[in-house]
Amino acid sequence: xxxxxxxxxxxxxxxxxxxxxxxxxxxxxxxxQLEFGLSTxxxxxxxxxxxxxxxxxALQVKELIEHSSCKLVETLTEQIAALCLAKTIxxxxxxxxxxxxxxxxxxxGSVEIYRSRR
Numbered sequence: 001x002x003x004x005x006x007x008x009x010x011x012x013x014x015x016x017x018x019x020x021x022x023x024x025x026x027x028x029x030x031x032x033q034l035e036f037g038l039s040t041x042x043x044x045x046x047x048x049x050x051x052x053x054x055x056x057x058a059l060q061v062k063e064l065i066e067h068s069s070c071k072l073v074e075t076l077t078e079q080i081a082a083l084c085l086a087k088t089i090x091x092x093x094x095x096x097x098x099x100x101x102x103x104x105x106x107x108x109g110s111v112e113i114y115r116s117r118r
Contacts (some may be wrong), residue, residue, distance in 0.1 A: 006053040023082050
């Protein structure tokens with residue numbers, strides 16, 4: 001089935017994350033991109049927010065990240081996807097989390113996942 005798409009981001013959010021302890025001593029900037037797959041026809045027809053993804057989701061993701069104790073970007077990415085599916089009517093979500101590599105902060109690394117209710 002084809003879905004419409006609602007996107008949020010990229011968002012810049014500070015997080016204490018990283019496999020190495022020294023990475024977690026100070027906040028690092030993460031870039032977060034969210035894409036929700038759902039039909040937007042009903043929202044468009046009714047002009048009602050309950051039939052789509054509320055952009056408030058950005059604040060919920062920000063709060064999750066700021067309070068996270070994850071070491072791996074993979075773990076955080078899964079938590080973000082789970083939150084997005086739990087708090088929206090989307091059938092699926094694509095989450096991209098990017099951060100600078102610890103050995104060379106001029107190089108970004110990222111994790112991208114796609115999760116579905118089915």
